[in-house]
Amino acid sequence: MxxxxxxxxxxxxxxxxxxxxxxxxxxxxxxxxxxxxxxxTSDFTQTVDSMQVDRVDVDHAGKGQSIxxxxxxxxxxxxxxxxxxx
Numbered sequence: 001m002x003x004x005x006x007x008x009x010x011x012x013x014x015x016x017x018x019x020x021x022x023x024x025x026x027x028x029x030x031x032x033x034x035x036x037x038x039x040x041t042s043d044f045t046q047t048v049d050s051m052q053v054d055r056v057d058v059d060h061a062g063k064g065q066s067i068x069x070x071x072x073x074x075x076x077x078x079x080x081x082x083x084x085x086x
Contacts, residue, residue, distance in 0.1 A: 004036055004082035010075045011066065019068050020075045028062040029083060037071065039079030046072050 007029060012021035020037070029035070029048065036045045052068040053061055061067045 002084045003086045007083045008081045010079040013075045020071045022081050023066050030060045034084040036082040037075050037079050042075050042079045044073045
């Protein structure tokens, strides 16, 4: 099984467009990498197809940035976000 490192948490979820706002509290994230979102009722893994910072498409984001990612399932505020490594 692959290792996971916590990189942030969900700060908002926009249900109509299925986008999660994620505050990166540690590490970095790039398009093409896999994330695992886990919370009280959320638990799913997906590949990051695209991400935005301030509504501008970016390929990479780091600690301290707030990013928007379209996600496949419902996420909730406070859900932890992990990057799957290895």
